[in-house]
Amino acid sequence: MPTPLDRATSARAPFFAFAAIVTAVAAWSIWGGDIFPSQDLTGDPENWTHEECTRWLQNRNLHPSPLATTAELLERVKANMRIPRNG
Template structure:
């Protein structure tokens, strides 16, 4: 007669839960933060923080320097911004 422990270990649910966790960890490791991309900052770039400036440049593959100041990043942003026309 099977015990409750035998029935629990023969179930597929724990295996599938474990496989889902491993798949999620692997996806996060492969894609990193790009798995959940962040939105662009909005408003006037003059009021953006250093992190927002860096994120805007990274989203466009412009590779911001980690040593750059906010003023330098802002200069690059203004040089690369596209004029939006209605």
């Protein structure tokens, strides 16, 4: 006669729940919490604030200096922007 422990270990639901948890933790560690990245800034960088320039550089792992002025950040943003090519 099976005991409650035997029935619990032979059930499939706990196994799939455990597998789902392990998969979720693995996905979180692989993507580092950036599963849904924030939207990228668009428009003319001349109109961006200091925080927006800093966020744009951080999104590209360009490590903006916390002591940099807005003009310095804007210069780095412009230097690292991709210019779309026609044709």
